[in-house]
Amino acid sequence: MPPVDVDRIKERNPIERVVAAHGIKLQQRGERFVGCCPFHEEEHPSLVVYPATKSFFCFGCRAAGDVIDFLRRKEGIGFREALDLLGERPAPPLDTPKRDAGEAPPQESAPRLTVDDRLILSAACDLYHEALGQNERALKYLERRGLTLPVIQRCRLGYSDGQVLKPFLQRHRFSLRRATEMGLLRKDGSEAMARRIVVPELRGGRCAWMVGRALDERRLKYLGLSLPKPILGYEGLRGHDRVFVTEGAFDYLTGVSWGLPICALLGTHVRAGRLKFLERVPEVVLVFDTDDEGQRAAHDLSASLGPRTHVVELPGGVKDLGELGARPDGRETFFALLENLGLAAKEVQHAPTP
Numbered sequence: 001m002p003p004v005d006v007d008r009i010k011e012r013n014p015i016e017r018v019v020a021a022h023g024i025k026l027q028q029r030g031e032r033f034v035g036c037c038p039f040h041e042e043e044h045p046s047l048v049v050y051p052a053t054k055s056f057f058c059f060g061c062r063a064a065g066d067v068i069d070f071l072r073r074k075e076g077i078g079f080r081e082a083l084d085l086l087g088e089r090p091a092p093p094l095d096t097p098k099r100d101a102g103e104a105p106p107q108e109s110a111p112r113l114t115v116d117d118r119l120i121l122s123a124a125c126d127l128y129h130e131a132l133g134q135n136e137r138a139l140k141y142l143e144r145r146g147l148t149l150p151v152i153q154r155c156r157l158g159y160s161d162g163q164v165l166k167p168f169l170q171r172h173r174f175s176l177r178r179a180t181e182m183g184l185l186r187k188d189g190s191e192a193m194a195r196r197i198v199v200p201e202l203r204g205g206r207c208a209w210m211v212g213r214a215l216d217e218r219r220l221k222y223l224g225l226s227l228p229k230p231i232l233g234y235e236g237l238r239g240h241d242r243v244f245v246t247e248g249a250f251d252y253l254t255g256v257s258w259g260l261p262i263c264a265l266l267g268t269h270v271r272a273g274r275l276k277f278l279e280r281v282p283e284v285v286l287v288f289d290t291d292d293e294g295q296r297a298a299h300d301l302s303a304s305l306g307p308r309t310h311v312v313e314l315p316g317g318v319k320d321l322g323e324l325g326a327r328p329d330g331r332e333t334f335f336a337l338l339e340n341l342g343l344a345a346k347e348v349q350h351a352p353t354p
Ligand SMILES: [Zn+2]
Pocket: 037, 038, 039, 040, 047, 058, 059, 060, 061, 062, 063
């Protein structure tokens, strides 16, 4: 690991913002911020954050330190992991076990985000995740689609009630302009993800992008942030020599709930450059929509990837993998289809029991 310039890291990651982005409600008192200490039980705030010296101190339990110390203690992680959380160390590249020695591993370029961008995204993701747990209707919707607590937690799914993000950003002096540019807020200041189930793309455990699925029937069923569209679920493919590729966010969630190493292209019109990561994956299983467009895309992609590709044809009357996931016999049906393709053994072993 190259030498680390801690002063620069502290400069780039204002401690009051990092503390706020990790769920501590801070109030400004002159030059400092105070909030409830996450390191001991308390009702009256005794944690003080000092932007000038880039440090914190708790008058209750005497916890103290800089932004890195805060993260280490709050998340129970080491120095390097804390740097990862701050985005100060590039995430390790995706690695597949069968690649030739000396060859560069496949990579997908992650969108370039500033420290503040990342903090805004993390905060939005956390707020939405918390809100989902309290929204009966959204939880019911997910349950109907076969998506329960393990997937909600693992994929950090969220829900926006349209009320929490802007006040949070204002309270912590994040740029509303930047939040608008990224597509979290609309020009009129309202929340873009309002009344949507939010599916974040996580990189190194932190939100790098998100797409929202409207709960009510609206013209725009899916709304993504105005940042470069990622391959959804990209990091979960690491270390797998057979990966599943699907189209949409809920197809992806269904695959995750069945224990598959799966990613979603978020559409069928995908630039060739974004598919580079598939070049060195030994086996690719395509599970695309059953409509003409999906079938054509699966055929084209299969032709360009060659014989290591398998195409799963979903049963008639089912639109996509997500819809199959909502059926009581969906999982069973899917694994039977895999078995017909001679593909079952591996995934069945890993698949969690329903
Ligand atoms: Zn304390």
